[in-house]
Amino acid sequence: MKRLFGTNGIRFILGEELNVDDIVRIGMAIGTFFKGGKCLLGRDVRKTGDIVARAIASGLMATGCDVWDVGLITTPALQFSVKNMGFDFGVMITASHNPPEYNGIKVMANDGVEIDREREKKVEEIYFKQKFSLVNWRNVGKYITCSNEEYIDTYIRAVMRHIDVDEIRRRKFTVVVDPINSVGSLTTPRLLRELNCKALTINGNLDGDFPGREPEPRLDNLEALASAVISSGADFGVAHDGDGDRALFVDERGTIYWGDKSGALIVDYYLSTHPGEIVVTPVSSSVIIEEVAKKHGGKVVYTKVGSIYVSRKMMELNAPLGVEENGGVFFGPHHPVRDGTMTTALILDILAQTGEQLSKLMSKLPTYHQAKLRYPCPNELKEKVVEILRDMTKELSAEYIDGVKIWYDKKAWVLIRPSGTEPIFRIYAEAEEEAKLNTIVNEAKRMLEEAIDEAKRKG
Numbered sequence: 001m002k003r004l005f006g007t008n009g010i011r012f013i014l015g016e017e018l019n020v021d022d023i024v025r026i027g028m029a030i031g032t033f034f035k036g037g038k039c040l041l042g043r044d045v046r047k048t049g050d051i052v053a054r055a056i057a058s059g060l061m062a063t064g065c066d067v068w069d070v071g072l073i074t075t076p077a078l079q080f081s082v083k084n085m086g087f088d089f090g091v092m093i094t095a096s097h098n099p100p101e102y103n104g105i106k107v108m109a110n111d112g113v114e115i116d117r118e119r120e121k122k123v124e125e126i127y128f129k130q131k132f133s134l135v136n137w138r139n140v141g142k143y144i145t146c147s148n149e150e151y152i153d154t155y156i157r158a159v160m161r162h163i164d165v166d167e168i169r170r171r172k173f174t175v176v177v178d179p180i181n182s183v184g185s186l187t188t189p190r191l192l193r194e195l196n197c198k199a200l201t202i203n204g205n206l207d208g209d210f211p212g213r214e215p216e217p218r219l220d221n222l223e224a225l226a227s228a229v230i231s232s233g234a235d236f237g238v239a240h241d242g243d244g245d246r247a248l249f250v251d252e253r254g255t256i257y258w259g260d261k262s263g264a265l266i267v268d269y270y271l272s273t274h275p276g277e278i279v280v281t282p283v284s285s286s287v288i289i290e291e292v293a294k295k296h297g298g299k300v301v302y303t304k305v306g307s308i309y310v311s312r313k314m315m316e317l318n319a320p321l322g323v324e325e326n327g328g329v330f331f332g333p334h335h336p337v338r339d340g341t342m343t344t345a346l347i348l349d350i351l352a353q354t355g356e357q358l359s360k361l362m363s364k365l366p367t368y369h370q371a372k373l374r375y376p377c378p379n380e381l382k383e384k385v386v387e388i389l390r391d392m393t394k395e396l397s398a399e400y401i402d403g404v405k406i407w408y409d410k411k412a413w414v415l416i417r418p419s420g421t422e423p424i425f426r427i428y429a430e431a432e433e434e435a436k437l438n439t440i441v442n443e444a445k446r447m448l449e450e451a452i453d454e455a456k457r458k459g
């Protein structure tokens, strides 16, 4: 059957892949799946946010669901509210880190975690077979607009329960936040003010054109944040993506880190007081996570790439921590979903408890050379390309949890996997020496090129 959902919910350009009437039908499919009930609906700052949210709301109400529209909110704040404020499910309108022209739909169950593949397939079946349970005019759902302030307030207070608030307040940190013109500006600066920090922002105005930078935070597009940290003498900087669930950090010297490094710092710190716990991470993460976890008798469990896999695996194993290289940290004691504001709170807690600067803490972690590349490939060829790559790597030390991961030695590997949200392949590689990394990356590019050519030839 055709698919609606990708790695992270449904993604589309309105008017190209999906039209407004399709969105109404997606709303009807979701409402039919949940058999009515109370839905919390929120969105990020994208220009099509209002129209998509209203179309989804119409579809939901047509199946008898009551819709509480909270408007602008981060994905993790919505997820927390769904779980803790009596909702039967939630819908977040966001394309997360994708470019401005995209939008998307994430569906949360009443536990505030995205529905799993099984339930996505049921929603897809209802959608494609048009098996909607529509109600008559007397029974259509209610539409209630509500202020996001109350929800964000409750969420921020919940985040603060997991950190040493007094000690952080005493330290009077200065932090620069780059919420990329989106909803992260509603939560992280707010948290910082509650913690007696001086909160400075860049790209802090809400703007669906994302004029500041691309919504995906990466090492190569956070120079403005790094400069702002240095010029303001801040303790650190933090950058979010479009819906505020990711966080990348910049230390006081302006060095920008990938999420597996800041994630490793959090793993190191948390496991030092909770030894032996399980950490869940996708196959794209650095071996640093495993090294740090093992130091405290912890165990790492690997999943496919995608926040749903990490969340659901954490719940299955009762694991307190999940980490993604892209800046996703899942802190189970709060909620097993990735959360950029919760991650910022944890970094503040570590700085306050250790009394050390971020650069010093990072320098104590193992260092590896890493590469992350994007390589264009039409969506319809991806599956074939993966098949060909598997064939090509049969004789190598390879694993196939997600895409193709080739191990060259215990600390050198490359992962080639199709993006679930864009027409590209992503190449992730890591090695102890730079020369070795370059060799691995070139080899991976060559194999991918060859596989794409062959897939094209086979049509």
Ligand code: MG
Pocket: 096, 097, 241, 242, 243, 244, 245, 246
């Ligand atoms: Mg996101």
